[in-house]
Amino acid sequence: MPSDKHDPPSTGTPDTVSLDGTQRAIPTWTEPLAATASAPIGGPLGEHATVGRHWFWSPLRVGLLLAVLTLTAGWFGKAACIQQFVNDQGQTELDWRSGRPYVAMCYSDVVPLYTAERLDRGDTFPYATSWVDNAGTDRAQVRFMEYPVLTGLFQWVNAKLTHAWTDVSAAGWLPGALPVAVYFNITALFLALAWLVTVWAVARISRRRPWDAVLVAISPLVIVHAFTNFDTLAVALATAGLLAWSRRQPALAGLLLGLGAAAKMYPLLLLGPLLVLCLRAGKLRAWTTAAGTAAGTWLAVNLPFLLFLRQGWAEFFRLNTERGMDPDSIYNVISHFTGWAGFDGPLAHGETPTVLNSVSGALFLLCCAGVAYLALAAPTRPRLTQLCFLVVATFLLTNKVWSPQYSLWLVPLAVLALPRWRLLLGWMIIDALVWAPRMFYYLGIDNKGLPESWFLGTVVVRDLAVIALCVLVVREIYRPSEDLVRADGVDDPAGGVLDKAPDVVVLRRPAPVS
Known part of the structure; x- marks a missing residue:
């Protein structure tokens, strides 16, 4: 007591x-x-x-309990979008009348994708089943499952579980509901379990600071976005990969990062910081093991689809290549407030924004070069999660797409890189609050929504908050005495073979000429 x-x-x-x-x-x-x-x-x-x-309560178990409560709040936040009503014909329908997803701010991609990806049908399979959007027009397009393989299969398995549930409920053995509502709840259950894995992994990585995992557990971004899309799967695998690396298991780390990349490509970004830190510490063999295992795992998951369902498998890459600047990308912010037409100017339907792709890619690579220089030139070798946070944050800031749920990628990395509670909660609240003007912008001014400027103004504040966190991380890299994680002589809890390793390759500034 x-x-x-x-x-x-x-x-x-x-x-x-x-x-x-x-x-x-x-x-x-x-x-x-x-x-x-x-x-x-x-x-x-x-x-x-x-x-x-205490015989039961520990920082980890408290964190997991708080995560369960936060995820429950997140489910209730989306529950308004799976309510149903009986129409005039006596049929039960999903109640999305009067712009409910935006007015109630409960929108989730999981709900419309159940029918849009043909998951409601019993004879479909991801990347094999196709359909035509805008049939009969000059914008007709053959479509397939638009997600990476592991995420696509995750949706398909959940759809099969939904079909089984509805069959059993029809016999009176289980409570019944609209199949899309059952599908959402099954999906939400697994997405919630994935976030619990993330909380567990952060607590295990932060051996000296296990209470920091509470920030991951109670993040406002979890309430808003845990069930907006399927990103908690990749976040869990990426964070578990960092845990495996911290325990000096590079092969297992590579396996988990490869699986994460098969669900969402961003976990592969973590291999970049590992490379430059292993170069500095002379631990390239460990990096080669992790990177080779990650590449092999990703290939093993994707190869059957690449060989036998190539057109469907390539849909994810086609859509991301042809996609223009998203509403909350920095490019769209500049375009809206200045009237700039974009790097490529007006684009026809399906036309690839080649210049935008090149510029966003070049800016990200330039940022990566800066992070690599920082890793090799800093007086003290940076911690792994500090560089991981910088790389993922700069990717989001320079990318043409920042879907709202992508902010979940940053949560565990930010907590591990910069465990300053008030600062992180401030950023998370700002980022989560962007959801409100986004929803009312999507509602439309004609339906008493908000103009785009209001939404984009909050996007700018969100971006500035992330940039501020990056600046603070860089500051602590150059001033390791101010790094809370490195107190008491700790080096790098997530570093694995890097922890307390001597430097081998370091970029030094030339000494001044006297």
Whole structure:
């Protein structure tokens, strides 16, 4: 139980207690937000409090419980979009009348994709089943499943489970509902489990600071976007891959990153920071193992579809190549406020924005070069998650697409890279609040929605918040004494073979001429 005295015990450093030989940071001593939040349960940890002896509760289990509550809130936030009504013909329909998905701010891609991807039919298979959009017009286009293979199969399996559920419910053994509602709930269950894996992995990586995983658990972005799309799968696999790397298992890390890339391509970005850090530390063999395993895993998942269902398999790449600047990309922000027509000018339907693709790719590579220089030239080798956060953040900032759920990619990386609770919660709240003007912008001014300028204004604030986090990460790289993770002589908890490794390749500035 907390005592009246809140000074740190003599067994640890000023901000930690010793637990089984490990210094554990106490957030109620270091984070004003945590200290304030602890008031209902007795206030900050006391000097003589017993730590790590409870038979059940631990930082991880508290984090998982909070994650369950947060995910439950997220489900209720989307539940309005799976309500149903009986129409004039006596048929049950999904109640999306009067712009409900936008007015209730419950929109989720999971719901419309059930029919759009032909998952509601029993005789379909991803990448083999095709259909024609805009049939009979000059914009007719043969379409296939538009997601990477693992995500496409995830949707298909959930659809099969939905069909089985509806068959059993028709016999009276299970409660019945519209198939799309059943599909959403089954999908949400697995997406929630994936986020719990993410919380678990962050807690295990942050051995000295396990309470930081609470930020991943209670993130407002989870409430808004855990069930907006399917991204928690890739986030869980990427974070578990970092955990495997931290435990000096590069092959397992590569396997998990490869699976993550088969669900969403972004986990492959993490191999870049690993490369430059392994180069600096002379650990290229470990990187080669991880990268080779990741490439082999991705290929093993994709090869059957590449060989036998190539056109369907290529749909994801075709759509991403032909896609123009999304509403909340920096390019669209500039275009809207300046009247700029974009790098390619007006595009016909299906025309590829070649210049935009080249510019966004070049800007990202330029940022990667800057991160690589930072990794090799910083006085102290940066931590792995610091560079991972910078790479993924710059990818989102320079990319032509920043779908709202992509912000989930940053949550575990930000917590591991910059565990400053008030700053991170501030950014997460800003990012989550972008959802409200987005929904009312999609509703349309004619339906009492908001003009695009309001939405794009919040996008600018979100981007500035992410840029500010990047600046702070770079600042701590150059001032490691201010890095909370590196207190008490800790080097890199997520570094694995990099942790405490001596430098081998370092870019040094030339000494000034006297």
